[in-house]
Amino acid sequence: MTATIHRLDRPEPSLEPLLQLVAGDMNAVNTVILDRMQSQIPLIPELAGHLIAGGGKRMRPMLTLASARLIGYTGTRHHRLAASVEFIHTATLLHDDVVDGSDLRRGRRTANIIWGNPASVLVGDFLFSRSFELMVEDGSLKVLKILSNASAVIAEGEVNQLTAARRIDLGEDRYLDIINAKTAALFAAACRISAVVAERSEGEEAALDAYGRNLGIAFQLVDDAIDYVSDAGTMGKDAGDDFREGKMTLPVILAYARGDADDRKFWKDAVEGRRSSDEDFARAIDLVRRTRAVDDTLARARHYGQRAIDAIAGFANGQAKDAMIEAVEFAVARAY
Amino acid sequence: MTATIHRLDRPEPSLEPLLQLVAGDMNAVNTVILDRMQSQIPLIPELAGHLIAGGGKRMRPMLTLASARLIGYTGTRHHRLAASVEFIHTATLLHDDVVDGSDLRRGRRTANIIWGNPASVLVGDFLFSRSFELMVEDGSLKVLKILSNASAVIAEGEVNQLTAARRIDLGEDRYLDIINAKTAALFAAACRISAVVAERSEGEEAALDAYGRNLGIAFQLVDDAIDYVSDAGTMGKDAGDDFREGKMTLPVILAYARGDADDRKFWKDAVEGRRSSDEDFARAIDLVRRTRAVDDTLARARHYGQRAIDAIAGFANGQAKDAMIEAVEFAVARAY
Numbered sequence: 001m002t003a004t005i006h007r008l009d010r011p012e013p014s015l016e017p018l019l020q021l022v023a024g025d026m027n028a029v030n031t032v033i034l035d036r037m038q039s040q041i042p043l044i045p046e047l048a049g050h051l052i053a054g055g056g057k058r059m060r061p062m063l064t065l066a067s068a069r070l071i072g073y074t075g076t077r078h079h080r081l082a083a084s085v086e087f088i089h090t091a092t093l094l095h096d097d098v099v100d101g102s103d104l105r106r107g108r109r110t111a112n113i114i115w116g117n118p119a120s121v122l123v124g125d126f127l128f129s130r131s132f133e134l135m136v137e138d139g140s141l142k143v144l145k146i147l148s149n150a151s152a153v154i155a156e157g158e159v160n161q162l163t164a165a166r167r168i169d170l171g172e173d174r175y176l177d178i179i180n181a182k183t184a185a186l187f188a189a190a191c192r193i194s195a196v197v198a199e200r201s202e203g204e205e206a207a208l209d210a211y212g213r214n215l216g217i218a219f220q221l222v223d224d225a226i227d228y229v230s231d232a233g234t235m236g237k238d239a240g241d242d243f244r245e246g247k248m249t250l251p252v253i254l255a256y257a258r259g260d261a262d263d264r265k266f267w268k269d270a271v272e273g274r275r276s277s278d279e280d281f282a283r284a285i286d287l288v289r290r291t292r293a294v295d296d297t298l299a300r301a302r303h304y305g306q307r308a309i310d311a312i313a314g315f316a317n318g319q320a321k322d323a324m325i326e327a328v329e330f331a332v333a334r335a336y
Numbered sequence: 337m338t339a340t341i342h343r344l345d346r347p348e349p350s351l352e353p354l355l356q357l358v359a360g361d362m363n364a365v366n367t368v369i370l371d372r373m374q375s376q377i378p379l380i381p382e383l384a385g386h387l388i389a390g391g392g393k394r395m396r397p398m399l400t401l402a403s404a405r406l407i408g409y410t411g412t413r414h415h416r417l418a419a420s421v422e423f424i425h426t427a428t429l430l431h432d433d434v435v436d437g438s439d440l441r442r443g444r445r446t447a448n449i450i451w452g453n454p455a456s457v458l459v460g461d462f463l464f465s466r467s468f469e470l471m472v473e474d475g476s477l478k479v480l481k482i483l484s485n486a487s488a489v490i491a492e493g494e495v496n497q498l499t500a501a502r503r504i505d506l507g508e509d510r511y512l513d514i515i516n517a518k519t520a521a522l523f524a525a526a527c528r529i530s531a532v533v534a535e536r537s538e539g540e541e542a543a544l545d546a547y548g549r550n551l552g553i554a555f556q557l558v559d560d561a562i563d564y565v566s567d568a569g570t571m572g573k574d575a576g577d578d579f580r581e582g583k584m585t586l587p588v589i590l591a592y593a594r595g596d597a598d599d600r601k602f603w604k605d606a607v608e609g610r611r612s613s614d615e616d617f618a619r620a621i622d623l624v625r626r627t628r629a630v631d632d633t634l635a636r637a638r639h640y641g642q643r644a645i646d647a648i649a650g651f652a653n654g655q656a657k658d659a660m661i662e663a664v665e666f667a668v669a670r671a672y
Contacts, residue, residue, distance in 0.1 A: 041496045095461060099454035118435035121457055122494045125431060128461070129488035132468055136480045141472060144480065148468035155462035160377045162454055 013329030015057065021323040022065035025079060029061050032083035036130055047115050047123045051090055054108055060190040061086045063215075066327070067194035067208045069320040070312065077197045080134050081143060085190045087131035088151055092158075092186075094124035099162065100245060143193050150189035157181025168256060168268045170248040179220040180213070187216030207311050211324065214308035219331045221301035224249035226334065228288045240281040246271045250300065254293035255284075263287055298332070305332040349665030351393065357659040358401035361415060365397050368419035372466055383451050383459045387426055390444055396526040397422045399551075402663070403530035403544045405656040406648065413533045416470050417479060421526045423467035424487055428494075428522075430460035435498065436581065479529050486525035493517025504592060504604045506584040515556040516549070523552030543647050547660065550644035555667045557637035560585035562670065564624045576617040582607045586636065590629035591620075599623055634668070641668040 019026075037048040061082035068078045096102070097110040098117045104110060112120040128151070135144050161178045164170050191212030195205040227242040228251050242249055248271060256267040269275045270284060288294045305328045315321055355362075373384040397418035404414045432438070433446040434453045440446060448456040464487070471480050497514045500506050527548030531541040563578040564587050578585055584607060592603040605611045606620060624630045641664045651657055 039492055039495075041492050041499065043495055043499050044492065092461075095457050099457055117453070118498055119495065121431050121435055122491055122498060125428075125464070126488060126491035126495065128464065129484055129491055132480070132484035133488055136477060136484050139477055141475055141477070144468070144472045148465055148472050152462060152465035152469055155458055155465050156375055156377050156380065158458045159375075159379055159455065159462065162458060163377065163379050 013326050013333050015327060015330045017319075017323035018062055018066055018327045021069060021320060022062050025065040025068075025082075026058065026062065028076065028079040029058075029065070029082045029086070032080055032134070033086060036083060036087070036134060037127065039126070043115070043119060044123055044126055047094075047111050047119055048090065048127060050108075050111055050114065051093060051105075052086075054106055056106065058086060059219075060089050060186055062327075063187060063190045063212055064194050066320055066324050067191040067211075068198065070208075070315050070324060071195060071198050071200055071204060072316075073194060073198035075197065077138055077140075078194055080138050081193050081197065082190075084131040084134040084138075084147065085186065085193075087127045087134070088147065088154075089186060091124040091128040091131070092154060094120045094127070096158070098124075099158065102241070104241075138197075140196060142196050146189050146192055146196065150185045153181045153185040157183075157185070164248055166246040166272050167248060168264075168271045170253060172250065172253055175248065175250055175253055176217070179217055179224075183220040184213045184216030187219070188213035204315075207314060210311035211308045214304040214311060215328055215331060218301040218304040218308065218328065221250060221297055221304065222332055222334050225251055225294050225297040225301070227251075228285055228294050240284075243270065243281050243284050244276045246273050246276075250297045251288045251293045254296055255288045255291045258291040258293065259287065263291075301332045305329070349662050349669050351663055351666045353655075353659035354398055354402055354663045357405060357656055358398050361401040361404075361418075362394065362398065364412065364415040365394075365401065365418045365422070368416055368470070369422060372419060372423070372470060373463065375462070379451070379455060380459055380462055383430075383447050383455055384426065384463060386444075386447055386450065387429060387441075388422070390442055392442060394422060395555075396425050396522055398663075399523060399526045399548055400530050402656055402660050403527040403547075404534065406544075406651050406660060407531060407534050407536055407540060408652075409530060409534035411533065413474055413476075414530055416474050417529050417533065418526075420467040420470040420474075420483065421522065421529075423463045423470070424483065424490075425522060427460040427464040427467070428490055430456045430463070432494070434460075435494065438577070440577075474533075476532060478532050482525050482528055482532065486521045489517045489521040493519075493521070500584055502582040502607050502609060503584060504600075504607045506589060508586065508589055511584065511586055511589055512553070515553055515560075519556040520549045520552030523555070524549035540651075543650060546647035547644045550640040550647060551664055551667060554637040554640040554644065554664065557586060557633055557640065558668060558670050561587055561630050561633040561637070563587070564621055564630050576620075579606065579617050579620050580612045582609050582612075586633045587624045587629045590632055591624045591627045594627040594629065595623065599627075637668045641665070 033052060037052060038045050064078055064082040064085055093105070094111055097105060097112050098120050102110050103113045111123070132144075132148070135147055157178050157180070160174075161182060164174060164178060188209045189212070191208040192205050195208050224242065227239060227249065229239070252267060252271065256264055259267065266275065266283065266287070270280060308328045309325050312321060312324060369388060373388060374381050400414055400418040400421055429441070430447055433441060433448050434456050438446050439449045447459070467483070468480075471483060493514050493516070497518060500510060500514060524545045525548070527544040528541050531544050560578065563575060563585065565575070588603060588607065592600055595603065602611065602619065602623070606616060644664045645661050648657060648660060
């Protein structure tokens with residue numbers, strides 16, 4: 001197998017090769033994470049630990065580590081920076097759950113439900129500050145620039161999403177802008193910073209950025225599709241959560257665009273909060289299937305997944321590249 | 337007049353000399369602030385602008401600018417950094433108002449009341465990220481270290497305050513820990529960074545840090561006293577807000593410690609949320625006056641104010657020093 005002709009059709013892709021690839025490095029990252037989420041204020045490690053120990057895959061720090069392996073970096077600076085990336089992500093999750101009023105994440109009660117919104121907001125702020133302290137300790141202004149910019153872009157994307165909420169006329173372009181900002185920007189930065197610490201070329205930086213960005217978009221597209229195909233028991237996410245919140249995601253955008261007048265009225269009512277019962281959700285599921293809105297959301301995900309794979313085609317073949325390719329395949333296959 | 341024998345007894349101190357001192361520089365800072373709070377997402381400048389244009393004194397950036405004048409810095413790097421400090425402060429205010437459920441700040445409706453908690457949380461995150469982008473543009477790792485540490489300390493202080501809420505047994509020491517973190521840390525950092533960009537000695541850095549820290553403590557003590565002496569019409573803060581929220585501040589700590597059994601029961605009930613009527617607040621006002629709890633809170637403020645003044649005694653006399661001394665006098669005189 002060579003990467004350039006690799007296709008997204010191998011049976012049962014798994015995250016296992018990526019986990020294996022970075023297992024040793026991830027132990028070092030976990031040590032940094034556990035050490036640096038500590039505080040003299042007991043609520044901080046208690047609340048942060050709930051989320052950090054709560055079954056997340058640590059996808060973003062894994063990408064930093066895998067990217068470093070792909071380009072042959074042999075130092076340890078990326079351990080601290082991978083922890084920094086995970087802190088930014090954790091802070092974002094804490095604030096997201098407050099913003100969305102979520103009560104369940106990865107099958108567990110959210111921190112805002114257990115400790116309240118104020119604690120989630122403030123511990124998020126703490127982790128965000130800590131992430132910058134870690135970057136400052138590393139000392140690369142270029143890494144600081146990449147991650148401070150990614151953080152600003154994420155926040156802008158979240159506000160963009162907030163103002164787009166319950167707007168049935170949101171198109172695919174603006175939706176892509178939103179997920180590019182709120183999800184893909186940190187995936188991209190997580191990969192890019194490894195090329196920075198390894199002092200690789202702008203071209204290699206850009207290639208890793210593109211891998212992360214396209215994987216991030218694919219990842220979010222599949223997440224948004226899952227809301228219309230899964231149930232909380234299997235995915236740790238409530239199926240229908242997005243629907244009940246009137247969240248505009250690609251399945252809705254496509255189903256609305258392809259629906260008849262009745263269907264469109266249904267979607268408008270749903271997105272504007274006038275239809276959120278179980279029966280309404282059952283109808284939504286039926287509509288997204290009949291219009292192939294979920295299928296085509298997943299087809300879009302495969303498109304971005306293929307772009308992610310092609311972005312790293314120029315790097316040497318080997319265990320790291322194979323694992324990073326299979327991680328993409330896993331990401332786009334999750335909904336099946 | 338020489339600074340070392342200066343006493344806090346001049347009539348009617350004013351912030352005017354400080355405002356005059358930094359007026360030119362502040363125009364440059366305001367340009368950076370207005371430029372860098374922009375975003376393609378219209379809600380961001382709209383919400384941020386409400387608070388940033390909302391009558392705040394910009395005390396912290398003024399301190400950065402005044403400190404630079406005090407030590408004879410003639411460059412312009414501190415303009416961008418002063419804006420960065422103001423962004424951190426604004427982000428903190430946005431999140432504070434969400435955490436406290438406040439509806440009024442500086443006499444105007446809070447952003448969370450107008451645009452909702454989610455928008456306030458996310459725009460706060462955006463401004464916080466932007467503040468780091470500004471620091472990265474400046475390029476001093478030492479400034480980044482000082483301000484990222486201050487940010488983490490602020491968040492810790494806010495969580496500490498949250499867990500201390502409604503606890504009548506909070507002592508003066510823990511109260512001081514909290515205001516040191518949530519208020520004084522950023523005052524200290526705002527002053528210190530001017531010595532860093534001017535490449536002054538550690539001793540001068542520490543002196544400016546001490547000025548800012550002690551002024552910050554004095555400032556917060558007076559703020560906490562004002563809650564028991566003023567009304568919203570004059571101060572832009574609702575008198576009794578802290579009381580009704582059961583917030584443990586020094587006036588309560590002292591009045592509780594000095595009260596008889598009946599008084600103590602009253603304070604415990606109030607702090608635990610069982611007494612928050614106008615009559616209850618009238619009794620609280622009476623108790624803090626009779627026990628001299630407000631007077632002594634203000635005496636503590638004068639103590640820290642004097643320490644702030646003494647901290648900069650070693651710098652050259654002149655317009656900057658006089659203005660910084662009078663700013664302290666103004667801060668501690670606000671409640672009279």
